[in-house]
Amino acid sequence: MGIKITSFIKIEFGNSEKFNEELKQxxxxxxILSISGDFDLLIHILVEKSEDLVEIIxxxxxxxxxxxxxSHYVLAEWEK
Structure with missing residues (x-):
């Protein structure tokens, strides 16, 4: 199953398309979700163990x- 992390990301104006392409790699x-508010993106990261998170970040x-x-660890998840 792994460990899920949710990260909010702010990016420089005009870099969103290139930044998203790099994230997809x-x-x-x-x-990857484009959002409104204080941050530009909300991403979900899935790793096998918490030690892997450092390398990904x-x-x-x-x-x-x-x-x-x-970034935040997902402690519990519910989906309809």
């Missing part, structure tokens, strides 16, 4: 155009 990023932070990332 990271296999552990399983969902570092990959995301190296993508040009990122301003901020705020």
């Amino acid at each position: 990271i296999p552990e990023v399983v969902k 570092e990959k995301i932070e190296k993508i040009p155009g990122i301003k901020e990332i705020n």
